[in-house]
Amino acid sequence: MSSRNMIKIYSPDAIANISRAALLAAEVLELAAQRVAPGVDTASIDEFCASYIASRGALAAPLNYRGFPKSICTSPNDVICHGIPSPDVVLQDGDIVNIDITVFLDGYYGDTSRTVLVGEVPSGVKLFVERAEKAMWKGIEAAVVGHRFNAIGDSIERYVKKFNYSVVRDYCGHGIGAAFHEDPAVLHYSSRSALPMLQNGMVFTVEPMINMGKNWRSEVDQIDGWTARTVDGSLSAQFEHTVAIVNGKAQVLSIPPHSI
Template sequence: MSDISIKTPADIEGMRLAGRLGSEVLDYITPFVKAGVTTGELDRLCHEYMEKVQGTIPAPLNYCPPGYTPYPKAICTSVNDVICHGIPGDKVLKNGDIVNLDITVIKDGYHGDNSRMFLIGEPSLLAKRLSDITYECMWLGIAQVKPGKRLGDIGWAIQQHAHKHGFSVVREFCGHGIGKVFHEEPQILHYGQPNTGEVLKPGMIFTIEPMINAGRREIREMNDGWTIKTKDRSLSAQWEHTVLVTETGYEVLTLSAGSPPPPAFITGSQAAA
């Protein structure tokens, strides 16, 4: 597809910096994500850290795709049955909750987009397993990335792993190309058939961000116009990295000192890139 941008070396350097800074916001906020804190307080802390410490801009704040109202906060906080785009507010996190924090910073015009799951106190075995399998799904998708592979290979790897463990894959939301534009081509579906879709080429940058439900994949949209929940009220988890297609494979751009290590099945120097 001709409208998939191939990033220049200067773009890639800009994206490396933005990606690391996006990940460092998650490192910074980690100690605060515990029972008793409100999602609004987590948003306030992240926003302050971005602006005052990093000199970055929170990309979600006032982000307004066609047909939406402007997003009112600096981060997304998706708790329990919220799949994505949960708006921070007065919700208090409690023991057993799971929450996804989705962070995108803008530095020198480039976007660094990533998210992590946090388990509050002692979550259920199902909640822990869902988060772990979703993390593995993301990395299995990442492991497909190299020149000559196709987008369908990423979706297939994610879908197979989720289904094998009895979970479902949300289809309405997907990963996306990213650079100086927050969301651009291509769309990265988290389901699909191998050897279908666009061929991967060095210099492409996109997010892989599977949303995996413990129950069925159907969704429902809340009245705020943003928050998406599971229709059957089952738990949902999501992990996200921004990935560069290199000459030989991939480089994960959203890594920092506090990033969780890749699963054991990811081997070689690529995972440490």
């Protein structure tokens, strides 16, 4: 965990600007999700998102970030995160796929993701995905002034353990705003470390990656250097929002207020 002294406190005006970026990311994500169907390749979703983001006067933050070759991440089935869109990855009936969108708009970043069902998905898998989304909300609800960041991971892990799922520990949420990734690292699992206290003006992502199996570990593709998969081949699902601490609690920036 980086020093708590490095965590930025954003003004209301800055949070409003971050919110505009986050809302655009949410808009792109919704449009991308609508394109998910059996027979669709992930490269076509990426191409659509890249064009739409540019049309809105924004930049796709992942493109060329530390060498990442595409504008969005698409992570199907056992891919935990950082899946690279490809014409060779064709979605099949019964798949699940996480779509992760980050945009840079007028000097600020906004980040959001969701796991989308492809066609007819088995009921047990659908329930798993629903629970992964609820795990994210458990973390968001725990993000209140007076708590340490530990409360986020505690709430998430306590919830998913009831179903014998596991929380990925190799990746975490992060501060966001004037930079794509800022302090703090936001752990989605229980930790005994004395993590920083939550304060008004902090902006960060809550984005737990939940594995359907008991093994939380991941392995990165040795060829592309990005794609992270479950080591046991189990499914993985993720949901993500950008949130700000406002008036003592988490305000979700990456979803329109009327949708909450």
